[in-house]
Amino acid sequence: MLLFLLHEAYIWCLIHGLGPKHFFLNSYYFVFLFQPLKEKENIHQVYIVHLQFFRKDQTQKYIVNDQKPKWSVQNSIIPVGTRMIMMWDVVGTSETPERMYFTTISTYVSCCLISGFGHLRDFFSRILLLPFTNDNLQGYAPICLEYEDFYMRRAYHRVQDCFARPIASAPDAWVDVLEINWKYQEKVLDRTTKSRRCLNLGSYNYLGFGSFDEYCTPRVIESLKKFSASTCSSRVDAGTTSVHVELEECVAKYVGKHSAIVFGMGYATNSFIIPVLIGKGGLIISDSLNHSSIINGARGSGANIRIFQHNTPSHLEKILREEIAKRQTKTHKPWTKIIVIVEGIYSMEGEICKLPEIVSICKKYKAYVYLDEAHSIGAIGGTGRGVCELLGVDTADVDIMMGTFSKSFGSCGGYIAGSKELIQYLKHHCPSHLYATSISTPSAQQIISAIQVILGDDGSNRGAQKLARIRENSNYFRTELRNMGFKVLGDEDSPVMPIMLYNPAKIPAFSRECLRENVAIAVVGFPATPLMLGRARICISASHSKPDLIKALEVISKVGDLTGIKYFPAAPEKQEKNGIKLV
Numbered sequence: 084m085l086l087f088l089l090h091e092a093y094i095w096c097l098i099h100g101l102g103p104k105h106f107f108l109n110s111y112y113f114v115f116l117f118q119p120l121k122e123k124e125n126i127h128q129v130y131i132v133h134l135q136f137f138r139k140d141q142t143q144k145y146i147v148n149d150q151k152p153k154w155s156v157q158n159s160i161i162p163v164g165t166r167m168i169m170m171w172d173v174v175g176t177s178e179t180p181e182r183m184y185f186t187t188i189s190t191y192v193s194c195c196l197i198s199g200f201g202h203l204r205d206f207f208s209r210i211l212l213l214p215f216t217n218d219n220l221q222g223y224a225p226i227c228l229e230y231e232d233f234y235m236r237r238a239y240h241r242v243q244d245c246f247a248r249p250i251a252s253a254p255d256a257w258v259d260v261l262e263i264n265w266k267y268q269e270k271v272l273d274r275t276t277k278s279r280r281c282l283n284l285g286s287y288n289y290l291g292f293g294s295f296d297e298y299c300t301p302r303v304i305e306s307l308k309k310f311s312a313s314t315c316s317s318r319v320d321a322g323t324t325s326v327h328v329e330l331e332e333c334v335a336k337y338v339g340k341h342s343a344i345v346f347g348m349g350y351a352t353n354s355f356i357i358p359v360l361i362g363k364g365g366l367i368i369s370d371s372l373n374h375s376s377i378i379n380g381a382r383g384s385g386a387n388i389r390i391f392q393h394n395t396p397s398h399l400e401k402i403l404r405e406e407i408a409k410r411q412t413k414t415h416k417p418w419t420k421i422i423v424i425v426e427g428i429y430s431m432e433g434e435i436c437k438l439p440e441i442v443s444i445c446k447k448y449k450a451y452v453y454l455d456e457a458h459s460i461g462a463i464g465g466t467g468r469g470v471c472e473l474l475g476v477d478t479a480d481v482d483i484m485m486g487t488f489s490k491s492f493g494s495c496g497g498y499i500a501g502s503k504e505l506i507q508y509l510k511h512h513c514p515s516h517l518y519a520t521s522i523s524t525p526s527a528q529q530i531i532s533a534i535q536v537i538l539g540d541d542g543s544n545r546g547a548q549k550l551a552r553i554r555e556n557s558n559y560f561r562t563e564l565r566n567m568g569f570k571v572l573g574d575e576d577s578p579v580m581p582i583m584l585y586n587p588a589k590i591p592a593f594s595r596e597c598l599r600e601n602v603a604i605a606v607v608g609f610p611a612t613p614l615m616l617g618r619a620r621i622c623i624s625a626s627h628s629k630p631d632l633i634k635a636l637e638v639i640s641k642v643g644d645l646t647g648i649k650y651f652p653a654a655p656e657k658q659e660k661n662g663i664k665l666v
């Protein structure tokens with residue numbers, strides 16, 4: 084019973100944001116764990132050891148050595164009652180292994196406790212014949228996968244109020260978030276009719292087309308009246324309207340390819356197209372952080388799959404060389420084809436793909452390039468044409484251009500653009516074109532109208548203004564967050580900016596505190612990210628005004644202080660102390 088109470092108290096601390104603040108985040112710890120840093124190939128290594136002293140806002144950042152950490156700093160006097168976090172940051176690379184030993188240890192201890200006590204409780208439930216799953220039929224295997232079911236019951240349900248929050252308005256710069264009645268231990272969220280007006284930092288509404296638009300919305304309403312909400316048919320039956328034909332022409336022209344094919348869902352575009360393009364005997368080389376739709380498509384294709392280090396062209400080249408030399412495993416025949424799959428902007432990192440290098444490697448080894456522009460199309464590049472336009476890559480060098488309409492265009496669906504032969508082939512073989520209901524006509528009309536606004540074909544310069552705005556907003560917001568001391572991922576110009584929270588206990592704490600201050604932010608944790616790399620993912624929109632951004636920064640800063648996630652506070656003035664150079 085005592086153990087049970089302790090466990091419940093512990094969980095309470097973990098899930099009630101401010102509980103952990105006192106219990107975990109501001110306690111006094113001394114962590115003296117040092118490990119040699121692993122040399123990583125192809126990485127220009129400049130090591131900085133950050134020692135952060137959290138006491139009365141006293142924070143200092145020591146550059147110890149520009150080659151490798153020297154541990155002499157261990158001997159420096161650390162004031163009693165100071166919490167110390169050490170991080171090794173490899174500067175100048177997209178791989179930034181964060182090694183926060185205290186955070187790591189406390190995270191794994193938390194997970195072991197939650198998992199251990201969960202299993203204990205399940206065990207006693209079984210012995211005492213208490214039903215712990217709802218409908219296990221006698222003699223049947225459990226319908227839910229065991230681990231997933233356990234994870235849902237013992238972990239996710241405790242923080243579920245932070246995810247899938249229902250909204251009651253358009254996903255504009257401000258959004259109505261429905262309030263939820265949820266008490267600890269209750270599994271079902273009871274949605275109320277009350278809502279809270281929140282600043283929206285969670286929707287992918289990059290260009291602001293997610294809400295009423297003076298040009299798009301009247302046209303969408305017109306097409307709803309004329310064609311209704313659904314075509315009630317697949318594209319090859321009665322599901323192709325004049326709007327669908329116009330959309331495909333418009334998309335092909337916009338992205339700079341000969342032809343395009345559109346689908347009702349971005350996720351299904353990847354997961355259905357990849358198996359049509361490649362199968363047994365083929366090789367897919369996929370970035371390690373590619374989206375789940377790509378992973379599912381690749382797995383479903385039956386092709387061999389190799390993963391290369393995230394956004395690291397040299398590693399891609401190494402794998403290509405190895406695989407071309409090795410050939411197919413059993414037959415030793417050459418690969419029937421090789422497809423390299425990358426994203427324009429990585430959705431969980433906000434990083435922009437190193438496309439020019441990747442394209443030139445693929446050309447050298449005669450591998451096809453498949454580029455998923457879900458987050459980059461419409462959002463970056465001079466006229467919103469995505470990563471090719473931004474980085475000056477000729478679209479002729481990208482064989483398969485994929486993108487979604489659910490982000491910058493304020494609609495839904497996905498497209499593949501490529502050569503005439505490729506699109507003809509897909510139209511005859513892709514199951515989501517042949518058997519699934521086509522994209523709804525009003526959604527298709529929304530995309531056409533949004534592209535017209537972006538290109539100025541509506542007769543205004545709103546499109547150009549939106550593109551300039553999203554760039555300015557994103558760069559301003561990212562810079563301010565970094566100046567405040569947050570670890571923010573992503574590249575300049577990218578509207579996706581994850582703030583690293585690391586410890587999973589900080590995910591609900593951060594999310595709930597922001598909501599309390601009327602700022603809605605999407606948080607992401609395990610299993611969508613590795614256990615230790617929990618984060619809040621901010622999506623900036625062209626519809627955010629400067630006062631919106633200032634409010635967001637104030638709230639995030641306040642909550643960041645409260646939850647202890649300013650891992651890289653700004654350095655005070657330059658000074659020398661104990662022979663160590665302070666910056």
Ligand SMILES: Cc1ncc(COP(=O)(O)O)c(C=O)c1O
Pocket residue numbers: 348349350351353374376426430455457458487488489495496497
């Ligand atoms: C890279 C990437 N590809 C595909 C998709 C799926 O797109 P949709 O949400 O439009 O189905 C997403 C979703 O966010 C994504 O991030």
